[in-house]
Amino acid sequence: MKSKLYKRLTSVCPTRDGRQQIHIDISRHFQYVTLSHRWADGEPSLRDIEGHTIYGLSIKGGFGKLQAFCRVALEWNYLWAWSDTCCIDKHSSAEVQETIGSMFSWYRNSALTIVHLSDVPDTGSLEESEWLRRGWTLQELLAPERVVFYTKSWSLYKNLASPNHKADVAVLEELGRETKIESRFLKRFYPGLDDARKRLQWASLRRTTRAEDIAYSLFGIFNLHLPVMYGESAENALGRLLAEIVSQSGDVSVLDW
Numbered sequence: 001m002k003s004k005l006y007k008r009l010t011s012v013c014p015t016r017d018g019r020q021q022i023h024i025d026i027s028r029h030f031q032y033v034t035l036s037h038r039w040a041d042g043e044p045s046l047r048d049i050e051g052h053t054i055y056g057l058s059i060k061g062g063f064g065k066l067q068a069f070c071r072v073a074l075e076w077n078y079l080w081a082w083s084d085t086c087c088i089d090k091h092s093s094a095e096v097q098e099t100i101g102s103m104f105s106w107y108r109n110s111a112l113t114i115v116h117l118s119d120v121p122d123t124g125s126l127e128e129s130e131w132l133r134r135g136w137t138l139q140e141l142l143a144p145e146r147v148v149f150y151t152k153s154w155s156l157y158k159n160l161a162s163p164n165h166k167a168d169v170a171v172l173e174e175l176g177r178e179t180k181i182e183s184r185f186l187k188r189f190y191p192g193l194d195d196a197r198k199r200l201q202w203a204s205l206r207r208t209t210r211a212e213d214i215a216y217s218l219f220g221i222f223n224l225h226l227p228v229m230y231g232e233s234a235e236n237a238l239g240r241l242l243a244e245i246v247s248q249s250g251d252v253s254v255l256d257w
Contacts, residue, residue, distance in 0.1 A: 031111035032080035033073040036140035036147075037065065038118055038131055039209075043085040065116065068154045072114055076148075076163075082106060097228045103136075104191055104220025107143035112163075115140070115149045122151050126171065127178045135208035135217040141175070142189040142221065180205065191223040193249040200257035212237040224248075 010019040042061025049057065054070055057063050066083060073081040084103070089095045099106075107113055117129045126149060131137050141147070146164040149157035149171070157165065165171045172183045179186075181202055199221055208214045215237035216228055224244050229237070245254050 029079065031078060032082050033069075033076065033078045034107050034110040034113045034140075034144065035066075035069045035081070035083040035116065036107070036113050036131075036137055036144075037116040038134060038137070039085070040065075040118070046086050046089050047091075049086050065118075069114060069116065072150065072154065073112075076112060078111060082110070100216055100228050101219060101225050104139050104143050104223075107140055108145070108191075110144055110146075112146045112148060113140065113144035115147055116154070117149060117157070118152055120151050120157070122153055122155050124151065126157060126174045132175075132178050133206055135203065135206045135214050138203060138206055139217060139220050141179070142181075142185065143191075145188070191221055193222055193245060193251070196222065196245050196249060196251050196254045197257050200254055204257065214238065215241045 010022055013019050013022060040062060042063070044057070044063050044066055048063075049066075054067055057067070059067065062085060066086065069083060070081050073079075084099075088099045115131065117124075117126065117131055119131075120126065120129050126132070132141075145166075147166045148163070149160075149165050151157055157171075160168060160171070162168055166175075166186055172186055175181065175186055176183055179202060199218070203214065203218055203221075206214070208217060210230070211234035212230060212232055214234055218241060219226060222241070222245060224241070226240055226244060242254055246252055
């Protein structure tokens with residue numbers, strides 16, 4: 001908030017309260033919402049949506065999901081929405097590398113993360129969802145401070161109107177039973193090398209479409225920056241990850257996770 005425009009706006013406001021309100025309003029304007037979901041066939045790419053109005057596109061497959069996500073973001077009074085399907089140029093290896101390295105930060109810095117449980121009906125249970133068993137969604141559960149769950153039909157999970165379902169005791173109990181993650185980590189998680197073995201055990205319950213992603217999806221959780229080399233084996237990718245954890249932490253117990 002040190003731009004010339006911001007300084008000009010605050011300079012014309014004579015009171016401290018007025019300047020503070022300007023700061024709040026501008027900060028709020030640029031807050032964004034992230035989408036967490038399971039990828040399916042027909043997800044829109046960056047090239048699919050460039051130059052188009054979202055609501056003017058097809059409603060088939062992932063396009064309909066993207067439109068629903070944007071509508072929900074607006075319902076929560078946010079103007080900016082970020083989805084990993086179409087906010088990354090997957091044709092650029094450099095951008096993919098950078099995005100994987102910063103994915104945790106995208107979710108941590110979001111004002112709200114919307115989780116779409118595409119396999120949970122309105123009367124269903126969170127514990128039934130495959131979302132809780134996928135590799136990439138582990139950091140999408142842990143990183144955001146605020147999360148709201150939606151069912152297959154885009155209804156609020158259990159009709160919970162709370163602005164943060166991770167603050168709901170019943171939801172935390174469900175998440176804990178299925179993920180084996182303690183509520184203290186679910187409510188406020190810090191990336192790093194503490195409890196490294198326990199973090200690896202959380203990941204061991206999950207799977208990814210590409211074998212090597214099981215390692216890449218943990219980079220943000222451990223706050224590590226390593227090269228992404230698609231095509232390497234899962235064993236090699238995990239080996240590089242474990243070697244870096246041991247090198248930085250000295251904790252050899254992670255080799256037996």
